[in-house]
Amino acid sequence: MNAVGGCERFTPDTGRRFRHHRVGNVIGRLSAASSKRSWRLDGIFAGSCDEQGGLFRRIGKFLADHRLEPTPANYALAHVVVTDGNATVLRAVAEATFGDVRLTQAQADRIGGLAQPVAPVAVPVADTQAAAAAMADLMRSIDDARERFERFAGIVDTSRRDAQDYGDALVSGAATLTPVASAAAAQAETLAALLALTQSMIGKTRSAEEQLRAASVEMDDLRASLAAARQDAGTDPLTGLPNRRAFETRFADLMNRPIPCTVSLAMCDIDMFKGINDRHGHDxxxxVIRLVGKQLADGCDDAVVARYGGEEFVMLFDGCDAVEAAQALDATRAAISARSFKVAGSGETLERLSFSGGVVTVAPGEAVRDAVRRADTALYRAKQDGRNRIELGI
Known part of the structure; x- marks a missing residue:
């Protein structure tokens, strides 16, 4: 046994069915034949019907099965489900209805929010605060750098003006030096003035050198501070892994290389994680999130592993196609699911901690959001087909 953190006893289910009910008059009058048909998450509807009528009846069937009112928000959710419009929504519906249970209105409202085109990734408050603090530190370092650069530039400008004034004085003084003997007194006075000017310039130059030397030390310290702040801004505070921002930057770097190379992307999600939080608490x-993140990073040491949000991780495999990346990821999955863990303090045992994953080969020039969407669709299939598995995307 390894006392590393909490987890819930569970086994992967091997399929998912949804109850079939006869449909009453929910949205218009449905025919007796259509009332025997059922909605499915893969969008397939038994029987033949015209496209619009079939979609209308499938949406009505979904609402009737879950006893949801035909409100615009519920209709929109049903439309996404029966048309396979959003893999995240489909996965959330499958999780909520596992065990042939109906969606509650509260669940429908929550899941419906996931269907928004720019829905934010749910991040724990502590993570958000830590990320904001890291960004604030970075902005302070940038402001500090700007102030020191301005001071440095001021020293340089002052030294340049002093040197220019010294040069002008030398030119002016030299013009008064003549070979005429009667001007000896004037020449001596001019030479004395030039000597005093030279000594003053030497003092100013030494002072400038000292200031520049001190500024150079400050700049070295500032470079280190900026590097540390930049690192913090790109690091997930919970796991110490790169965060979503850093992942997207790395993805862009790989896509913009002069010589293209095969890159694969994987999306991973801890199975039944909500049950872990509900049973044992967020601590x-x-x-568990830290454990899985560490295992992914250690098991796939050639990959970039980042925390994408919540219990999701994203990975980049440079130089590997999807098949090779899936094999490496599956070995880590098998190693984690084969172990058992205890909850520190309570001694409760988790028989199996697992994750599911979807892997795709990134197309040349493909946008990060498109590659993530394809991998997320494969991840949803892995969840739908029983969890604790890796699926290849298309």
Whole structure:
């Protein structure tokens, strides 16, 4: 046994069915034949019907099965489900209805929010605060750098003006030096003035050198501070892994290389994570997230592993196609699911901690959001087909 954090006893289910009910008059009058048909998450509807009528009846069937009112928000959710419009929504519906249970209105409202085209990734408040603090530190370092650069530039400008004034004085003084003997007194006075000017310039130059030397030390310290702040801004505070921003930057770097190379992307999600949080609390859930993140990073040491948000991770495999990346990821999955863990403190045992994943080969020039969407669709299939598995995307 390894006392690393909490987890819930569970086994992967091997399929998912949804109850079939006869449909009453929910949205218009449905025919007796259509009332025997059922909605499915893969969008397939038994029987033949015209496209619009079939979609209308499938949406009505979904609402009737879950006893949801035909409001615009519920209709929109049903439309996404029966048309396979959003893999995240489909996965959330499958999780909520597992065990042939109906969606509650509260669940429908929550899942419906996931269907928004720019829905934010749910991030724990502590993570958000830490990320904001890291960004604030970076902005302070940038402001500090700007102030020191301005001071440095001021020293340089002052030294340049002093040198220019010294040069002008030398030219002016030299013009008064003549070979005429009667001007000896004037020449001596001019030479004395030039000597005093030279000594003053030497003093100013030494002072400028000292200031520049001190500024150079400050600049070295500032470079180190900026590097540390930049690192913090790109690091997930819970796991220490790169965060979503850093991942997207790395993805762009790989896509913009002069010589293209095969790159694969994987999306991973901890199975039944909500049950872990509900049963053991968020502290144990955080430990589970750290554990899985570390195992992914250690098991796939040639990959970039980042925390994408919540219990999701994203990975980049440079130089590997999807098949090779899936093999490496599956070995880590098998290693984690073969172990058992105890909840520190309570001694409760988790028989199996697992994750599911979807892997795709990134197309040349493909946008990060498109590659992530394809991998997320494959991840949804892995969840739908029983969890604790890796699926290849198309």
């Amino acid at each position: 144990v859930g955080d430990r």
